[in-house]
Amino acid sequence: MIVAFSVSPLGVGEDVGEYVADAVRVVRESGLPHRTDAMFTSLEGEWDEVMDVVKRAVAAVEARCGRVSLVLKADIRPGVTDGLTSKVETVERYLAEGDARRS
Numbered sequence: 001m002i003v004a005f006s007v008s009p010l011g012v013g014e015d016v017g018e019y020v021a022d023a024v025r026v027v028r029e030s031g032l033p034h035r036t037d038a039m040f041t042s043l044e045g046e047w048d049e050v051m052d053v054v055k056r057a058v059a060a061v062e063a064r065c066g067r068v069s070l071v072l073k074a075d076i077r078p079g080v081t082d083g084l085t086s087k088v089e090t091v092e093r094y095l096a097e098g099d100a101r102r103s
Helices: 015-030 045-061 083-102
Strands: 001-007 034-036 041-044 068-075
Touching: 001 015, 001 045, 001 083, 015 034, 015 041, 015 045, 041 045, 041 083, 045 068
Parallel strands: none
Antiparallel strands: 001 041, 001 068, 034 041
16 A cells, blocks of 8 residues: 655644654654655555554644644555555656657
């Protein structure tokens, strides 16, 4: 399972990077495969372990402010591992094949 999620504090102003760093720290310490970009953190693992990390990431932000926004999207596909890498590699392969056909 891959989960893409975003945790943001509410009511703390525009600069939320310090709060988001608390959530990302939880993800990194989890040991699960993950990627963080400008909008979301993607995390891969089994249902219970992924949801536990999301819950703890929310709690880390919530500990410093009274209100938290969570956006979560999940790709639930039993039996698939290393989806964070393989899904991107598949798209890159199709892009390369398309570029080769155009040449």
